[in-house]
Amino acid sequence: MILVIVEQREGKLNRVSWETLTAGQAIAAETGWPLEAAVVGGSVAAIAAEVAGKKVAKVSAVESAKLEPYTPDSFAAALKQFIESKQPKLVLMPHTYQVRDFVPKLATAMGRTVISDAIGYKKEGEKMVFTRQMFQGKFVADVSFAGDAPWFVTFQNGAFRGDKVEAGAAAAPVETVAVEIADGVVRNKPQEVFKEAKQAVDLTQAEVIVAVGRGIKEQKNIEIAKQLAEALGGELAASRPICDSGWLPMDRQIGSSGQTVAPKLYLALGISGAIQHIVGMKGARTIVAVNKDSEAPIFEIADYAVVGNLFEVVPPLIEEIKKAKAGA
């Protein structure tokens, strides 16, 4: 059996769960293994019902008052009980910050392992092989499980198409599973989730984004990227290290810890293309990458590649854009 654990936060289904369900449906079709889903939380019947509309054999609502708010202790304890009773072969989850927080603990408590941040799978005879990026996306590895099931896999955001998830012919049955979590199991006391100072820029609405990475070298060089963004009428953004250095404010950060964008044009200057950045911008319609390293992973997803020194390329580019605009 394949078990997909969908993610809910504050009573809302995290849409990335549909991607994992799509993956589960594809693997189920190929292996003939039945597919079930589960959602974990304090009171998750509504989310379970939403998932039950998709093509799954069954949805379990794994509930306990101790599962609200989320803690790694409670989620690992609940899922350990549930998975031990279900005995699935494969347990699939999205590779979110929440899953990263509890799934290695859960697998370890069960003496199992997690293939994390996978981007695909292959069935080679009886063997399931999962692909995942390594060395910051420079290579891909085929990884297999060497131990016993259940096998845990987390899928990278965007690895499967959430909009391709198949609806069921009829609503799948929903079962509420009450789990016992003993006093003292939960040690962390989480406070309310909050957003730091209001985000000044909403990059998700920008049609054109010029983003800078480490290749910009110094804070003062941000200026030429800014000029390019202005010439294009776009927004300026950055990869995480630039915001960590304080060269641009955090609200201009693109990637897993920043904003996820899908503009018409994403122009990446001196960005190598670490996975954490790529997941935030690979939905862009057109990606132009300027990087001096011809092997930079960003070129894997670029539509137009400029291998060269950005400090030599950008000034004439700004001039040409201005000329084109003046002529238009």
Added chain:
Amino acid sequence: MLIHVGEAWADDPVFNETLRRRQESFVKILVCMKQVPQKDAPLKLNEGGTWIREDVSYEVNEPDAYALEEALRQKEKHSGEVVVITSGPARASQVLREALAKGADRAIHLEDNAFVGLDAYNTARAFAAAIKDEKFDLIFTGLQSDDYGYAQTGVILAELLGWPHATIIMQIEKQDAGIRVKRELEAGFFQFVDMPLPAVLTIQSGINKLRYATLIGIKQAKNKPMRKVTMAEVQTAIGENLQKIEKLYIPQKTKKTEMIQGSPGEMAKKLVEKLRNEVRVL
């Protein structure tokens, strides 16, 4: 309160432990660090396609550098001890020497090339075995490594030790009992979490500003203790890897990428033509 330590008591473990507990601000922190290929190092596959060719330049895994910096800052604030640990061949000791030069007090090196091939579960088991006689208040790791990118070793280590953990940490405040940490969530959200000690925290890049080693620090590092742990010493604690890398390869391109070539001026012209006619943003 002033505590006078008589000379005769100084070596008494029971007394020292009592003293340690009384000095509430004393923190003993282990920082797990990893040596990874340099960010812009060109990597090549080995002949079997099972791993990279190892003749590349290495550096400390970036989030681990932030984990070390945070440990040093906590020690400076509360007094205490910072111990750094790594696993890998002889070359990996470089990250420990750098850490000692920056202010870590001592180092533990699980030295064997075979450690490189361990999965996250086994690496955590080897670390747990190597520190079984130590008493740490906190263990820090970077949130993930730039080579494998598992993002698991710290959390697994917490589970093996039976300690609570929190991941992707951006701030740590010591409290009367335990600590308050700031977790980074996705899409610009954060959350404070109160937790007891001892605990494992995985540290996010950017939590602080990194320091450089000073000349005097580099000099002092030479006299700081580095304990070597062999594979044989931890062998019984680990087992077969539970996941196996079947092969490593260059990713197949899913997108057709058009190379823009020529002098900078020519490239600019060509690119603008694309932006106007194909991308239609001009």
